[in-house]
Structures are given as C-alpha cells and as structure tokens.
Amino acid sequence: MTEHTLTVAGVAVDTRHWIGGERVASATTFPDVSPVDGATLGGIARGTAAEAHAAVAAAKAAFPGWAATPRARRARILHAIADGVEKRLEDLAIVETCDNGALLRSHRRGVMPRVAHNFRFFADWLLTLGHDDFDTRGHINHVSWDPAGPCVLITPWNAPLMLATWKVAPALAAGDTVVLKPAEWSPLTASLLADIAAEAGLPAGVLNVVQGYGSEIGDALTSHPDVRRISFTGSVPTARRIAASAAANLTPLSLELGGKSPLLVFADADLDLAVDLAVEQYDNAGQVCLAATRILVEETAAEEFTRRFTEKASALRQGDPRDESTDIGPNIHERQLEKIDGFVRRAVAAGARVVLGGHRGDGHYYAPTLLTDVAQDSEIVQEEVFGPVLTLQTFSTEDEAVRLANDTRFGLAATLATGDAERAARVTERLVAGTVWVNCFFVRDLRAPFGGSRHSGVGREGGTWSFDFYCDLKNTVTAPKGFNGHG
Numbered sequence: 369m370t371e372h373t374l375t376v377a378g379v380a381v382d383t384r385h386w387i388g389g390e391r392v393a394s395a396t397t398f399p400d401v402s403p404v405d406g407a408t409l410g411g412i413a414r415g416t417a418a419e420a421h422a423a424v425a426a427a428k429a430a431f432p433g434w435a436a437t438p439r440a441r442r443a444r445i446l447h448a449i450a451d452g453v454e455k456r457l458e459d460l461a462i463v464e465t466c467d468n469g470a471l472l473r474s475h476r477r478g479v480m481p482r483v484a485h486n487f488r489f490f491a492d493w494l495l496t497l498g499h500d501d502f503d504t505r506g507h508i509n510h511v512s513w514d515p516a517g518p519c520v521l522i523t524p525w526n527a528p529l530m531l532a533t534w535k536v537a538p539a540l541a542a543g544d545t546v547v548l549k550p551a552e553w554s555p556l557t558a559s560l561l562a563d564i565a566a567e568a569g570l571p572a573g574v575l576n577v578v579q580g581y582g583s584e585i586g587d588a589l590t591s592h593p594d595v596r597r598i599s600f601t602g603s604v605p606t607a608r609r610i611a612a613s614a615a616a617n618l619t620p621l622s623l624e625l626g627g628k629s630p631l632l633v634f635a636d637a638d639l640d641l642a643v644d645l646a647v648e649q650y651d652n653a654g655q656v657c658l659a660a661t662r663i664l665v666e667e668t669a670a671e672e673f674t675r676r677f678t679e680k681a682s683a684l685r686q687g688d689p690r691d692e693s694t695d696i697g698p699n700i701h702e703r704q705l706e707k708i709d710g711f712v713r714r715a716v717a718a719g720a721r722v723v724l725g726g727h728r729g730d731g732h733y734y735a736p737t738l739l740t741d742v743a744q745d746s747e748i749v750q751e752e753v754f755g756p757v758l759t760l761q762t763f764s765t766e767d768e769a770v771r772l773a774n775d776t777r778f779g780l781a782a783t784l785a786t787g788d789a790e791r792a793a794r795v796t797e798r799l800v801a802g803t804v805w806v807n808c809f810f811v812r813d814l815r816a817p818f819g820g821s822r823h824s825g826v827g828r829e830g831g832t833w834s835f836d837f838y839c840d841l842k843n844t845v846t847a848p849k850g851f852n853g854h855g
C-alpha cells in the first residue's frame with residue numbers, strides 16, 4: 369500500500385496512471401465520489417497534457433513489437449487477461465458498484481463475466497479473419513487485417529469496464545496499442561484492468577491508462593498526430609468536440625452515442641410481456657444508452673398497460689446497490705441528478721402529467737418516473753435524460769407508431785411488443801435503429817453489429833465490424849505462376 373492506493377470494500381486500487389508499464393503520478397488529484405452514499409473514495413491522478421502525451425508515446429513505442437507478435441500469441445495473452453478478470457471477478461464487481469452505483473448482483477452475474485467474454489471473443493474472432501481468399505481470372509486476392517497503430521479509447525461511466533473492454537479487447541487483438549481514458553466519475557476498474565493485463569503478460573506500453581477530466585486531457589489525446597484510431601462512447605456534444613479535434617489529423621473515429629429509443633406496444637401484444645419490457649428500462653437507474661425511454665402504446669391498450677405498468681414499477685425496490693434485493697440503485701453524480709430533475713421539472717411545467725415518481729429521493733437516488741401528456745416536439749421526448757425517466761404516448765395506427773418512433777435525431781435501438789409476426793417485420797423495416805428487439809430486450813451477442821444511426825453514432829462495434837475499425841485492411845493480388853504480365 370502506498371499513498372497512491374485507495375481501498376474500496378477491502379480491495380486496493382492504484383490511483384495513478386499506468387504508462388509504459390509503470391505507475392505515474394500527477395501533481396494533483398481529483399476526488400472520486402461513490403454514488404452509493406456520497407463518500408469520497410479517494411483522490412485520483414488528475415492527468416495533464418504531459419501525461420496524455422507520455423501515454424501516446426508509450427503506445428507508439430510499444431506498437432512495432434506488439435503488431436509483430438503472432439496472432440496466436442496475442443490471442444493467448446487476451447485469454448490470460450480474461451482468466452485474470454474471472455479470478456478477480458468479486459473485486460471488480462464490488463469496486464465497480466461502489467464507484468458507479470450499478471447493482472452488485474448485475475456486476476457479479478452479468479457484467480463482469482461479459483468483460484471476460486469480451487477478451488475471449490475478440491481473441492478468437494481475430495483468428496477467423498483473412499482466410500477467405502478469392503480468385504480474379506487466376507489471380508489470388510488475399511485480404512490482410514494489419515494493425516493500425518496507437519488507439520485512444522475514451523469511455524463513459526454507466527458501464528465502465530464493460531464498455532471499455534468492448535474497445536480494448538478488439539484493439540489489442542488487432543495488434544494495436546491502447547491509451548484508455550476512463551470517465552472521471554468511475555475511474556477505478558480501468559486501473560485494476562491495467563494490473564490484470566500486466567499480470568497476464570501484456571508487454572509494457574501496449575495498454576496505457578490515463579486518468580483525469582476529459583475537458584483537461586481529452587484534446588491532448590484526440591489531437592495527437594501519432595494516434596491512428598479514436599473510439600468514443602458518450603454524449604453527442606463531447607463527440608462533436610472529439611471529431612473536431614481529430615479532424616486535423618483525419619484520425620478515423622468510432623462513435624457510440626446516446627439514444628431516445630422507442631418501445632412500441634401494439635394492442636395484439638402479450639401485455640404482461642410488454643409491461644415487463646417497459647419496467648426493464650429502469651435498469652441501471654436508466655443510465656443505459658439503449659434504454660427504450662419512449663413508450664408508445666396503441667390507444668386501445670393504453671389504459672390497461674398503464675395500470676399494469678404502474679403496479680409493477682411501484683413494486684421495484686430502490687436502495688443500496690450492494691444489496692441483493694435492490695432493483696434500482698443510485699444515479700452516478702449530483703450533477704447528473706440535477707440534470708435529470710431539471711428535465712422532469714421542465715416537462716411538468718410544459719404540461720406533462722406525472723403518473724409515477726417525478727422527484728428525487730434521498731442522496732443520489734431518483735424515483736422511477738413515468739410521464740404522460742407529453743408533446744412529440746417537447747424536450748422530454750426529444751432529448752436523452754439518462755436517468756429513470758420514461759414517457760408514455762399513444763398511437764392509433766401503425767403508420768403513426770412508426771412516425772413517432774422515428775421522430776427524434778437519434779437511431780440507436782427500438783423494441784416492439786406485438787403478437788403479429790408480419791406486423792413486426794413490416795414495422796422493423798421502417799424503423800431507423802441500429803438494433804431492433806422484437807418481444808425481447810437487451811439480448812446481446814458480440815457477433816452482431818452494435819451502434820446507431822443519425823446522432824446515435826458513427827460506425828459499428830462487434831465481430832468483424834470492430835476489426836474493420838481497428839485494422840488497416842490491405843488487399844494483395846498475386847498473379848498465377850508463369851503469368852506474363854498480360855491479364
């Protein structure tokens with residue numbers, strides 16, 4: 369233990385950056401506050417441009433060696449990282465819960481196993497690429513998936529390690545080196561990941577972690593000419609700043625942004641299933657980009673749907689996320705709570721009716737909220753709240769349902785509840801969304817493309833799409849033996 373270590377639920381976490389295989393301190397720190405009880409967990413290294421540049425330099429220096437490491441060896445190291453995640457699953461779960469307030473039971477059973485799976489999946493997927501040569505008049509085309517170089521990966525606080533490893537794992541598998549900048553509201557598990565990766569044998573400089581405020585070090589990372597890829601998950605305004613900063617070097621970007629996704633409930637749906645799907649949108653206290661926060665219900669079913677929804681949602685237990693029986697934990701930060709409450713206050717002032725919740729609880733908690741009588745062009749229908757706040761609107765025809773569903777600037781996901789398969793196919797075809805779930809929600813598979821249309825993002829993550837981004841693709845055309853130059 370050093371002055372640079374903090375302890376969360378008995379787990380020691382280094383608060384410094386991880387650069388070139390060494391712990392590096394900054395002159396100052398920033399406080400990391402737990403949303404569970406508002407306690408300060410400790411001070412985290414407050415990075416500056418100097419540390420950001422040092423991390424990029426370390427990633428640049430490590431790149432040739434890692435890029436030249438045979439794929440099979442890279443894959444073995446990624447599997448060893450997954451082993452390390454599994455070995456430290458309990459530590460990671462409790463630290464993440466104390467740091468960002470999401471449920472401990474979800475971290476234990478869902479999220480952290482997925483973190484390990486992210487490493488295994490991308491390690492194995494890499495080995496499937498580049499085996500599909502094809503012939504052009506006897507000439508063989510071979511596509512190689514070359515490592516691109518140092519990558520800057522900037523990640524959010526709502527699912528810190530899960531979302532970071534969606535980027536870190538394919539980038540490392542591809543042979544790229546990484547500078548990870550976790551969100552300042554949830555910096556801890558990135559530091560543990562650095563420890564785990566080092567123990568797994570990842571060479572120094574291949575993964576670097578820089579802590580700090582995005583507004584202070586973001587630009588130093590995203591405008592750096594040695595950075596070959598930038599991947600970002602977070603808000604639209606920050607994405608705009610990053611895109612502007614990356615433009616100087618034409619650095620390729622992958623952007624996974626917010627959403628304002630619809631849940632369309634048709635009168636022919638299994639109404640209990642539809643209600644379950646709607647209540648699920650309060651998961652992670654509504655801090656999920658995919659959340660279907662706009663419930664659109666066919667008029668004839670609206671009254672009964674609202675009755676059953678209110679009954680079910682009222683029974684949700686809100687409280688300490690470490691408690692197994694808790695359904696909804698706190699929101700991440702005082703600033704986020706003020707933002708959520710501001711959205712609700714303004715909606716009510718504009719005529720919205722509060723069916724459920726509509727107010728803050730003690731500490732960092734916001735009551736699960738349902739608002740009706742909201743206008744399609746109102747702020748509460750158009751803007752991402754990122755809290756446990758849903759709106760309910762009605763429609764009377766399929767055309768109207770599709771029109772309302774598509775009428776925002778986002779296009780991340782959509783969920784349908786209907787008993788009619790033909791209707792599901794018809795409606796799905798007309799929806800603008802990166803993912804559509806029919807009679808289900810949050811069924812995720814890394815082989816599928818993940819991302820959004822319009823302001824929900826640029827590009828897709830998952831399977832081959834991730835490698836498309838993290839690799840420089842090269843097509844080599846080889847002439848047949850004896851070819852005389854006249855094809």
Ligand SMILES: NC(=O)C1=CN([C@@H]2O[C@H](COP(=O)(O)OP(=O)(O)OC[C@H]3O[C@@H](n4cnc5c(N)ncnc54)[C@H](O)[C@@H]3O)[C@@H](O)[C@H]2O)C=CC1
Nearest residue numbers: 523524550551582583586587602603606625626657752754
């Ligand atoms: N997964 C998602 O879709 C997420 C969406 N959001 C949305 O964004 C809203 C605001 O949340 P914030 O924490 O302010 O999100 P944000 O988009 O500002 O933060 C995400 C990440 O970007 C970094 N960042 C901030 N400014 C930067 C800059 N100039 N250059 C490079 N990196 C920078 C942050 O340090 C953090 O790591 C939320 O209310 C929610 O609506 C936030 C987090 C995740």
Ligand SMILES: O=C(O)/C=C/C=C(\O)C(=O)O
Nearest residue numbers: 526527601656657658812
């Ligand atoms: O867990 C997933 O598959 C996707 C999660 C994405 C978010 O929660 C997000 O980016 O907000």
